[in-house]
Amino acid sequence: MVSEANPLIKAKRRAGRVKRYVKRKVYERNIGKTYKAWLAEAELIHAGSTTHDFTISIIVPVYNPPIEFLDECLNSVITQQASNWQLIVANDGSTKPEVAQYLAAFQAAHSTDTRVRVVTKENGGISSALNEALSHAHGEYVGMLDHDDALDPRCIELFSQTIEAHAHPDAVYSDEDKLSPKGEHYDLYCKPSFSPELLLTQMYLCHFTVFKREQMNAIGGLRTSMDGAQDFDLALRLLPNLKNVVRIPLPLYHWRAWSESTALSIDAKPWAQESAARAQREYIDRTFNGGTVAPSHIQGLNEVHPRIEGTHKVSVIIPTIGTLNERGTSRFVDDAVKSLIENEHETTLEIIVVTTGVIANVEIADLKNHELKHVVYETKSFNFSEAINTGRAAATGDYLLLLNDDTTVAEANPVTKLLEIGQIDGVGVTGAKLTYPDSRFQHVGMVLLPSGPTHAWISKPNKEPGYFGSTLTPRNYAAVTAAAFLVRTSVFDQVQGFDVAFAKDYNDVDFCLRVREAGYRVAWTPYAHFVHYEGATMARKKTDQQEHALFVERWSTMLNNDPYYS
Incomplete structure (x- = not known):
């Protein structure tokens, strides 16, 4: 095996990083142009020019906002292209006289519009105000709009079209961006498709999301004890009922960034992280009968570890040709x-070493409570998929961990950390974080591009947070690498294991896509961490062209439409 210290390898990897950097900058520039052009088209929209036969209720809690922000907020609803909205404004006992005066004038100006309602109540906090507004809502769907933010004029129209196209799903959400105090748009957040594992740690749905009113009322609306993270708590309590959730890949909500908004800094609402931790803790208590929630090293982000229910045996399948390590x-x-x-x-682990031909056994003096088996894979031409399937035939665990032989554990209890996510209902495969020996990222999930699958953030420093924290928290991907991934044994068998047509390349991606096709999610967690020396299992130089053609033929639609990458 060629050492990573080899100058040629270093030069090739450096060239690869430069190539990826240039491609990314060109892509970002093109996206920036498209984004600006799309924003400019909003000026051509005519208010009330379309409608639909159901209502989306917009509820707005108000407490002492700057009048110019409140005015822009409420008028962003009034001027919507589609007219099938209801606006309920709940003044939560604002102490600034100008707020009450503005709202009285706003109500008078729209007194003949039955879609508009302003209610005033004693101060009780944001959840109390939202619940008051919710009690007056009659729409099939309800969305929450903060008193200093704004909706794009196409918002209700595009949400309505999406609702109709998807047979009235449980929830719909859009991308979002931020508004500077000068009204400039920036920080576009292109979200993934519905990612329940990401929702464990991030309220990424956030703005703008509409839920079914009946479902919101069925769980008692919002909870005042969760003020600061009331929307996060609501989403987590609704999560078991969210079977059909659709994303609109456009920034239809504009989040105002100013001194009293978390859009500018989490310091604006320091209690929000505490409320989020309570919401997360209650969720894992309800769902997993316990676990831990604690602040991470990243401000505003909690680390969530669900309790593993039941007792499991994990069969670890390690194909090997017996390559010597770099030393x-x-x-x-x-x-x-x-x-x-x-x-x-x-x-408890059942470690199955699948050797290509007969080689010396792995000798471990103290196995602790684990088992170690050796299985000989006889072949004239190495086929990674056959090796994996051979290991499966010898496995007795209810989960399988596929692990390359050129890996070592970087942080304690990686299999347990994989199980935390892998046990979740609906998850079929869970991938791990892999870093090179010099600590740069090797794998933090895979994305599908027209040119083929690729590793996200490969070769980036380990401290790279990724796009909106994508390397920091569990989330869903279309695929993860089989260098270290956990799969339910039942799911492995259901999709008939690895496809031996992919002897060298794409076997793990093909497997993940077939798992998704079978109705399961593919997840990834940063908490299970291995060092990957990469390449010892099988020396490779370039992609097998026949396997590449087969992969493209089978999955061309997915290559142009990765649900978790946009």
Whole structure:
């Protein structure tokens, strides 16, 4: 195996990074032009020019906002292209006289419009105000609009079209951006498609989301104890009922960034993270009968670890050809097995070493509570998929961990961390974080591009947070690498294992896409962390062209439409 210290390898990887950087900058520039042109088209929209036969109720809690922001907020509803909206404004006991005066004038100006209602109540906090507004809502769907933000004039029309096109789903959400105090648009957030595992740690749905009013009322609306994270708490309580959720890939909500808004800084509402932690803790208590929630090293972000329910055996399948490690002191597979046994203390492992032909066994003096098996894979031409399937035939665990032999554990209990996510109902495959020996990212999920699948953020420094924190929290991807991923044994069998037509390339991506096709989600977690030396399992130089053609033929639609990358 060629060492990573080899100057040629270093030069190739550096050239690859430069190429990816240039491509990304060109892409970002083109996206920026498209974004600006789309924003400019809003000026051509005519208010009330379309309608639909159902209503979307917009509820706005108000407490002492700057009048110019409040005016822009409310008029962003009044001037919607579609007319099938209801606006309920709840003044939560604002103490600034100009707020009450403005709202009285606003109500008078729209006194003949039955869609508009302003209510005033004693101060009780944002959830109390939202619940008051909710009690006056009659729409099939309800969306929450903050008193200093604004909707794009196409918002209700595009939401209505989406609702009709998807047979009235449980929820619909859009992308969003931010508005500077000068009214400039920036910080476009292109969200993934519905990602329940991301919702464990981030209220990424946020702005703008509409839920069914009946479902909101069925769980008692918003909870005043969760003020600061009331929308996050609402989404987590609704989550078990959210079976059909649709994303609109356009920034239809403009989040105002100013001194009293978390759009500018989490410091504006320091209690919000505490409320989020309570909402998350209650969610994992309800769903997993416990777990832990604690602040992460990133301000505003909590680390969530659900309790693992039941007792599980994980069968670890490690294909190997017995390659020596870079130091020449032992084989990669010896290091991998030893590292796993020394660092996994909570989950019972059945480690299955699949050797290509007969090679010396891995010898471990103390297996602790784990098992170690050796299976010989006889072949004249190595086929990674066949090796994996051979390991499966010897496995007795209810989960399988596919693991390359050129990996070692970077942080304790990686299999347990994978199980935290892998046990969630609907999750079929869960991938791990992999870093190179120098700590740069090797794998933090995979994205599908027209040119083929690629690793997100590959070769970036380990401190890179990614796009809106994409490397920091569990989330969903279209695919993850089989260098380290967990799969339910039942799911592996349901999709008939790895396809042996992919002997060298794309076998893991093809497997993940077939798992998704079977109705399961593919997830990834940063909490399960391995070092990946990459390439010891099978020396490779370039992609197999026949396998590439087969992959493109089978998955061309997905290559142009990755639901988690936009």
